[in-house]
Amino acid sequence: MTSLFTPPAGLMLMLAAWFASTGLQAQAPRPEIISPQVKSAVDKGLAWLLKQQQPAGYFSEQKTDKVPRRGDIPSHTAAMTALTLMGLASVGHLPGDPTPEGMAAQRALKFIVDNVEPDENGYLGRSDRSRMYGHGIMTLMLTEMLGMSPDEETDKKVRSMTENAIKLIVRAQSVPKSDANKGGWRYEPQSSDSDISVSVWQLMSLRAAKNSGIEVPKEAIDNAIAYIKRSYRAERDSNGKLKQLEAAFSYEPYGGRQTFSTTAAGLLSLQVAGIYDAPEVLGSSNWLLKFPPELNEPWFYYGCYYYAQGMYQRGGDHAATARQKTEQMLVSAQDPSGAWYPRNGNEKSAGPVYATALSLLSLSVYHHFLPIYQK
Template sequence: MTDNIVPNEEGYLGQSDRSRMYGHGIMTLMYAEMVGQTQDEEMDRKLRTRVERAVELIMRSQDVVKSEANRGGWRYEPGSSDSDISVSVWQVMALRAANNAGVKVPKSTIDRAVEYMKRSYRSERNPQGLPVDMEAAFSYEPYGGRQTFSTTAAGMLSLQVCSQYEAPEVIGGGNYLMKNPPSPTEPWFYYGNYYYAQAMYQRGGDFAAVARQKTEQLLVGLQQPDGAWQPRNGNERSAGPIYATALGLLSLSVHYHFLPIYQK
């Protein structure tokens, strides 16, 4: 276990390495996926305890007083009073994995996360509150911010791991991604493709088939002779080959069900 990344007294995993709530969600997801996978009972107890404390922090962070638009989501620090889709997706994935591992997550926590994600879907609503545009993107923040393939895939996946598989926003996001697939010129290509591969796989049918073909075509073509992937654009460029290779491998392995979070 990565004991060099240890929680502080409040269970915060993203403090010691300054990865903040991004790292907290990612590491909580990792630990939750490891629960029950070891042959060591003591290790399994340590993992479960760490997941329980990490989940408690995620829930406390969601409870911070926020505006109506930001309520239910997460941002960079546990005490942040705003939210965005890229941090929030890691928290809901961590919560789903924890719940799968037997760590209780209250329904109210999931319901608030669902409401937040749906506010990020860029469509007008009818009098019943349903979106009228069934081919639209999710934005980085509710009611505004950039709208890309990566934010849309993140929004779709967030709702799917909250069991909203047939929500209109998921259907509309899938339709949008069929016409706006990933491109290596995107500033967050590897990061977004990780969400894209999972979200479209969960959508199933032609969505899954097209996404698998697109993901394999792009990533195989971009792989370096030494087997690594190297990010090319924007802020992602400085993240380096370990980051890109990890996300590339995770994107390519979705349909193999190696990880519990990939299962339907």
């Protein structure tokens, strides 16, 4: 198994190609000092994930030799495979690398481009019934894989799927909605309401696509930012000025649950969109310092991913505190098999592939391999 801290063969060339395509100067990832416990946890998580890859190429703990049909694949398998691909890439394993991890990533990417059948509008969430959640996850993964495919044919498929998927996100945002819901997304492309959980995946996909040179209307990103900001639940004075130094993001604008996961999602998505010093960013990161996550919270693994990445972007004491908290929680929660298992609620039904992929993304913050999360 390739070390987590040594870029595998071909990675630096692929990163250089990506930066060249975006007009940015390529820089080598700068791994920081990582504890032996975290390194061991990541290595064990990678080894477990590779054992869950099915002959067809997708990742699932449900073993089967059944060959999926294009456009009709097991529920949520494409979304979970995309999440796993990002987890592998976040610690340096890209499709085509001459390692077990690289070969697994290559088979996974081929599964998605060969078996996910977009509809006539570019919608990716229909084939595996993962809806706009899956569409956003797959689109973000595809944008991160642009120029990193092992062969030209796959890269052309990735680019075509990405461009059409981005157009679908823009169209779905334009569906007539109330003032509170404008700029966001919900479960289906035609949904007339919005929530922060679905919306952050679409906003990150738009930003990643723009970074990679795909045309994205400026107003689409601006409207999404405005929607995320409306989900920030701080008291304001008569002039609209915030009265609190810390506050949370809610599940929906002007209402809904205010949790560490929704707050961390809002924090990361705004910073990915280039908003670093807004009151909503400062206040939500302060709130997370005051109310850090705990293992038994609903949607812990989903929220931990946003928490680790979002607080890292914030920097300083926020980043240091979140890193220590994230590593302590995840190392202690890892199963001896190498997997992470969700503990409660709806997240429990998502399964260990989901939790393990998100754990890798949470522990990989300081390796800077995925362009979307680089400062």
